Amino acid sequence: MDETNLTMDDFKTELEHSLKRLTEGDLVKGTVIGISDTEVTVDLSYSSEGIIKLEELSNDPRFSIKADVTIGEEITAMILSEDKEGNLLLSKKKADDILSWDKLKTMMTERTVTTVKVSNAVNGGVVTYLEGIRAFIPASMLSLSYVEDVSTFVGKVLKVIVITADKEANKLVLSAKEVLREEEAKEKSHKISQVQKGIVTTGIVDKLMPFGAFVSIGEGLSGLVHISQICGKRIKSPAEVLKEGQEVKVKVLDVKDGKISLSIKAVSDAEEVHEDAVDIPAEYSTGEQVTTGLGDLLKNFKF
Structure with missing residues (x-):
């Protein structure tokens, strides 16, 4: 001063x-x-x-x-x-041993996302440090997929949240998987919000259920074709006309609450498809056919 x-x-x-x-x-x-x-x-x-x-x-x-x-x-x-x-x-x-635990408990409650650098690999996971406290990230919390060799994460910077902060037990556990899961869900939700009602696209029958068929339409998205939307005739089971792995053309009937409703039946009438596809941006229509792949539909959007 x-x-x-x-x-x-x-x-x-x-x-x-x-x-x-x-x-x-x-x-x-x-x-x-x-x-x-x-x-x-x-x-x-x-x-x-x-x-x-x-x-x-x-x-x-x-x-x-x-x-x-x-x-x-x-x-x-x-x-x-x-x-x-x-x-x-x-x-x-x-x-740090005194003050950090209070902060860590707050971070756990608020699910605060922070970054850490992996220090070394140990049995069942990896070790890092957060707020000066030694922390453990289990192998099951490192990635969305199975991790066979945790040593490949040594030196990497990960986004994590605190899932356990127990001062008495001197136990601090972090998760990168939770952050990745939330990011994946957010990205998926954003992609779904970009799907236009009325578009016709190709998809692969992913799973048959008594009430309909789930069809993968690319970009990690799938929708449900209700049994009543599979074909023009009444059927007792989707397996009567569909099989898993089969390629089909589907029309997006609705996008609501993060779910995509599809129809195979609605694609059969070409005039109907043209009329229902008026909301498709101009660049999506060739003037001849209103069908496209979802990857093409989403390529102009930034995620």
Whole structure:
């Protein structure tokens, strides 16, 4: 602070800070004013400065004092003792052990998405660090698909959420799978919202059910052809006229609540298809046929 611009209130605040008694175990906040290869110097607005030795800065084995600490950064640390020069020896690690769990529990409750870098592979998963706390990501929570070799994730940066934060048990568990699942659902919902009612496209019969057939129409999307929309005649089972793996032409009847309703029967009348496809953007129609692949329909949209 520039002493030439100090007011009486500023002097009073500085005096109070300098006279306050700090004892071992107290948590203090300070501003980084010096960084060396072995320690960080912190201004505590106190009669003496704080020193955080390298070994007291972080639990993360990937921590770099030069890369991960910056001048002017605010740090919260615990007072350990006083050295011969009167400086306070501090520990950021011990402060993190106290403060980080509260933050981690809040992150778990709010399902906060954050990024971590995988440190190493262990039995059944990988280890990383979040808020200075060692965290475990089970193999089953690394990806949407089965992970055979967890070592391939070492060094990767993952988006994760906290799924377990138990301070008493010193247990912090993260999940990348939950984030990927939510992103996939969001992307799928967006794709579905771009599907136009009335379009005719090709699809593959994915699964037959007593009430109809699920047809894959590409781009990871599928819709239901109700048994009443399979053909013009009354049938007791979709298997009477369809088989899994069969390619069919389907018309989008409706898109509602994230579900796509399809019809095979409606495609048979060409005039009907033209009339119902008036909402299709101009670039989708060739003037001859109002059928196309879903990939072509969606290629102009950004996801």
